[in-house]
Amino acid sequence: MTGPYGAAAEPPRSLRRVRLGAGGPLCDVRLEGGRVHGIRAHGAPQRDWEPSVDLEGRILLPGLWDAHVHIVQWAAARRRLDLAGLPSASAAAEAARGHAAGLEPGTPLIGYGFRDGLWPDAPHRDLLDAATGARAALLVSGDLHAVWLNSAALALLGRDGHPTGLLRETEALEATERLATADTPTSDEWVAQACAAAARRGVTGIIDFEYADNLTDWTRRMATGRIPLRVAAAVYPEYLDAAAARGLRTGDPVPVPGLEAGRYASGVPGGLLETGPLKLFTDGSLNTRTALCHDPYPGLPAGDPEARGIGLLTPAELAQTMRRAAAHGIEPAVHAIGDRANELALDAFAAVGCQGRVEHGQLLRPADVPRFAELGVTVGVQPSHAVDDRDVADRHWHGRTHRAFAYGDLLAAGARLEFGSDAPVAALDPWVTLANAVSRTDDGRPAWHPEQRLPVADALAASARGRRTVSTGDRADLVVVDADPLTADDATLRRMPVYGTLVAGVWTHLSA
Numbered sequence: 001m002t003g004p005y006g007a008a009a010e011p012p013r014s015l016r017r018v019r020l021g022a023g024g025p026l027c028d029v030r031l032e033g034g035r036v037h038g039i040r041a042h043g044a045p046q047r048d049w050e051p052s053v054d055l056e057g058r059i060l061l062p063g064l065w066d067a068h069v070h071i072v073q074w075a076a077a078r079r080r081l082d083l084a085g086l087p088s089a090s091a092a093a094e095a096a097r098g099h100a101a102g103l104e105p106g107t108p109l110i111g112y113g114f115r116d117g118l119w120p121d122a123p124h125r126d127l128l129d130a131a132t133g134a135r136a137a138l139l140v141s142g143d144l145h146a147v148w149l150n151s152a153a154l155a156l157l158g159r160d161g162h163p164t165g166l167l168r169e170t171e172a173l174e175a176t177e178r179l180a181t182a183d184t185p186t187s188d189e190w191v192a193q194a195c196a197a198a199a200r201r202g203v204t205g206i207i208d209f210e211y212a213d214n215l216t217d218w219t220r221r222m223a224t225g226r227i228p229l230r231v232a233a234a235v236y237p238e239y240l241d242a243a244a245a246r247g248l249r250t251g252d253p254v255p256v257p258g259l260e261a262g263r264y265a266s267g268v269p270g271g272l273l274e275t276g277p278l279k280l281f282t283d284g285s286l287n288t289r290t291a292l293c294h295d296p297y298p299g300l301p302a303g304d305p306e307a308r309g310i311g312l313l314t315p316a317e318l319a320q321t322m323r324r325a326a327a328h329g330i331e332p333a334v335h336a337i338g339d340r341a342n343e344l345a346l347d348a349f350a351a352v353g354c355q356g357r358v359e360h361g362q363l364l365r366p367a368d369v370p371r372f373a374e375l376g377v378t379v380g381v382q383p384s385h386a387v388d389d390r391d392v393a394d395r396h397w398h399g400r401t402h403r404a405f406a407y408g409d410l411l412a413a414g415a416r417l418e419f420g421s422d423a424p425v426a427a428l429d430p431w432v433t434l435a436n437a438v439s440r441t442d443d444g445r446p447a448w449h450p451e452q453r454l455p456v457a458d459a460l461a462a463s464a465r466g467r468r469t470v471s472t473g474d475r476a477d478l479v480v481v482d483a484d485p486l487t488a489d490d491a492t493l494r495r496m497p498v499y500g501t502l503v504a505g506v507w508t509h510l511s512a
Contacts, residue, residue, distance in 0.1 A: 011506045014049040015480075017042050018060040021469040022460060022486040028052075029060065029470065034504035036474045058499050059484050061460065062467035063204025063477030064430040067380050068359060068420025071208045073144065075190035076182065077112045077424035083139060084113035089121045092139065092148075097131035110180045111139040112424060114148065117287040117392035123148040125165025138179050140172075142388075143425055145285040147172040153179060169284050169310065173211055184220075192226045194428070199508040201429050202479035202498045205230035205465075207380075207420070209279050209333070209359070213239050215254060222256040222273050228501075228508035230477070232276035234333065240278060240325060248275040249329030272503070277333035277357055278325040281312045283341035286362065287392055291338035293363065297396050309338050319348045326354035333357040333380070339365050339403075346371045357418075360385075363397060363404045373414035380418050381407060381462075383437035384426035390448040401449060407437060408452040417462040431496040434459045439490050456485050456493075476505035 012031060020027040020039065030038040030049050045052060081099045086092045092114050100109050109132055116123055128137055128150040136153040140146075149157070149165045157175055159167075167175050182190065198206070206229055208214055214233035221227055233254070235243050248254065254273040284290025289297050292309035300307040313321075322332040332352075336345040337360045345358050346368055357378045362385065372379050386405035393401050403409070410417060419437065421428050432442075437459045440447040447453060454462070461468045470478065482497040501509040 012051055012053045014052040015060060015478075016045065016049075016052045016054045017057055018055040018480065019057060019484070020060055022059060022061065022457065022484055024059075024469070026057065027060075031476045031502075031505040035476050036470060036472050036478075039470070039472055055480055055499070059481045060470055061202075061479050061481060061485075062464040062470060062474070063479050063501065063503065064202045064463045065205040065207070065418070065465050066198070066203055066420050066423065066428055066430060066433075067207045067418040067465070068382060069206045069208050069423045069428060070144065070210045071191055071194065071206065071423075072181070072187055072210045072212065073140075073176075074423035074428055075187065075194040076110075076180070077140075078194065079190070080113075080140075081109065081111035082113055083111045084115070084142060086114060088119050089116065089123045089127055092123070093127045093131040096128065096137055096139065100132050100135055100137070103135070107135070108153070108179060109135055109137040111137070113142045114139055115142045115287050115388075115392070116146075117289070117389075118395065123164070123166050125150055125154065125162070128165060136179065138175065140176055140180065141287065143285040143287045144176075145169055145172060145288040145290060147175050149175065149179075168288055168290060169312065177211070188221055188224070191221060192224070195227050195229050196509075198428050199228040199501050199503075200498060201431065202481065202496075202501050202509075203229060203428070203430060204477040204479070204501060204503050204508075205232070206428075207232045207234060207276055207333075209234045209276075211236065215239065215243060215248070215275065218273050219254060219256055223258055225258075227272065228503060230272045230274070230503065232274050234276040234279045235325075235330060236279055237321060240321075240328075240330065243275065243330060244328035250275055250277050250331040252329075275330070277331045278321075279333050279335065279359075280318060280321060281335045282318060282344050283312060283336060283338050284310050285337055286389055286396060289396060291363070292336075292341040292344075293338035293397075294340045294343075294365070295400070298398065308340065311341070311344075315344055315347065318344065319351050322348055322352045322354060322356070326352055326356075331356040333359050335359045337362045339363040339368070339400075343368055346375060346377065349375045349377050360422075361410070363400060364406055364409075366403060369403075369406065369409050369415075370413040372410060373416075378416045378418055379410055380420055381405070381410075382420050382422045382426060383407065383433050383459075384421060384442075386440060386452075387436045387442045387448065388426065402451075405449075406452055407454050411454060411458055416466065417458075418465060419459070419462045430463050432494050434463050434485075435490055435493040437462070438493065442494075460485060476502055478502045 139148040283292035296307040334345040
């Protein structure tokens with residue numbers, strides 16, 4: 001008998017003959033009430049530990065989290081025209097031309113993944129018009145901070161006179177929401193499928209930073225009983241008052257009708273939804289050249305008001321909103337990429353005196369590196385960005401990349417790191433994320449700033465919200481893998497064979 005994800009329907013009472021953690025001893029692990037109830041050296045079966053699963057010496061690890069996901073965008077991107085790796089705007093337009101030929105008349109063309117930071121030509125609506133004609137076309141950048149539209153798509157937005165068709169930051173988010181969002185039943189189905197795929201890679205939880213009313217959307221999705229992950233649903237400023245009025249605090253469980261904690265629906269445990277942090281933006285992104293920096297971007301005139309990037313909140317606005325959220329127990333998660341943006345974010349945390357997170361932390365002044373640990377601020381980082389963006393960083397942050405994606409320096413300074421993918425900016429696969437943190441390369445070139453590489457054990461902890469091993473009393477959110485990460489080579493680490501994933505002691509994935 002199998003459950004909804006091809007896993008055994010009956011939760012195991014114990015996991016027999018399993019190695020406890022990377023490089024760990026052979027043990028038996030008892031599960032009860034959604035937690036690890038007992039651990040002992042491997043021995044003969046005991047009646048009160050049945051039913052059991054013999055894991056034949058496989059490795060048992062804490063369940064993995066992706067601490068930065070845009071789940072609806074990721075679920076949709078898996079179905080969009082893939083523009084990743086294309087070398088020019090002209091090549092992207094030609095890819096759009098070929099894709100359009102296979103679409104039904106009137107169907108919008110949606111693409112994802114272009115990165116124009118190194119392109120020799122610029123995205124322009126005329127170029128896209130020539131390739132797509134009267135069909136509305138919207139191409140989303142790989143960092144989600146820009147969209148490239150043709151004239152037909154601009155007309156749908158009432159932006160007929162836009163000079164280039166390239167929208168950035170808030171305008172880009174709004175255009176994507178209006179033109180590239182599926183209806184709710186379709187979107188929810190895609191999200192459920194994306195979550196099941198994540199479970200197959202050992203993911204037991206995500207922080208969802210989708211730009212939406214996430215608490216409402218996830219309550220609806222969880223009520224179906226089809227979501228095999230824990231979800232911390234981020235709150236955006238326009239929904240802060242509603243969350244505060246409900247008395248929700250970061251980390252608090254969110255009630256879901258029919259899926260109360262301790263009950264089961266279709267084999268999936270209840271109590272999986274919690275209130276996430278408040279998402280705030282200080283700046284844009286590196287690829288869009290809107291990350292806020294102390295030094296100007298090369299090639300821009302010194303008098304250009306955006307020569308150093310774009311500040312999206314003033315220091316006073318940032319601190320005021322953080323203070324209001326913290327007063328209600330909702331921790332801020334501040335998007336900061338450029339070194340000036342990270343300085344402003346840390347200044348705000350110091351002024352407000354609250355706990356929280358900085359998301360990305362890509363370029364840092366040396367003086368700011370120790371401040372994360374001093375202020376108790378978690379750094380949510382995305383190691384795949386360090387390998388994907390190495391060339392654009394070398395160009396636009398020339399002479400400063402020794403302090404970009406500085407994970408080794410942050411760890412040495414005592415900062416708490418949590419890994420995410422920023423999916424769809426990078427794939428929602430924690431093993432690829434982890435391998436990129438360990439190797440600092442993914443294309444055969446030598447490691448980029450190898451001094452910033454992390455040891456496997458530390459990368460595993462950053463992938464598991466700080467958990468380094470499996471202990472009695474822990475939530476039974478676990479992953480079973482076929483290879484020991486401590487001894488695996490880079491290729492094995494990236495494609496790590498995941499035998500099974502458990503959330504609250506229930507299989508959400510189990511290999512046949």
